[in-house]
Amino acid sequence: xxxxxxxxxxxxxxxxxxxxxxxxxxxxxxxxxxxxxxxxxxxxxxxxxxxxxxxxxxxxxxxxxxxxxxxxxxxxxxxxxxxxxxxxxxxxxxxxxxxxxxxxxxx
Numbered sequence: 001x002x003x004x005x006x007x008x009x010x011x012x013x014x015x016x017x018x019x020x021x022x023x024x025x026x027x028x029x030x031x032x033x034x035x036x037x038x039x040x041x042x043x044x045x046x047x048x049x050x051x052x053x054x055x056x057x058x059x060x061x062x063x064x065x066x067x068x069x070x071x072x073x074x075x076x077x078x079x080x081x082x083x084x085x086x087x088x089x090x091x092x093x094x095x096x097x098x099x100x101x102x103x104x105x106x107x
Contacts, residue, residue: 023066
């Protein structure tokens with residue numbers, strides 16, 4: 001599904017630790033994408049719930065910026081934190097997992 005929705009000239013970079021996010025690379029920039037399942041509250045028909053779609057989160061000039069955005073968005077997917085410390089610990093854990101998975105240097 002992803003390959004069909006993205007142009008043939010885009011290199012797709014996926015990793016289980018980044019799910020539901022992934023990165024696309026074309027000749028101009030990197031793009032962060034998110035796979036989204038429709039919210040039942042906004043579906044007009046039952047079949048609309050089955051249609052996963054891809055949302056563009058932003059365009060970036062380097063890979064490290066993409067990884068940072070993925071980590072931030074993964075941390076922001078959780079709806080509630082009891083403290084700033086809890087949020088930062090979770091964010092740092094997600095960032096470190098992604099960083100370790102791709103061994104991409106500092107980001």
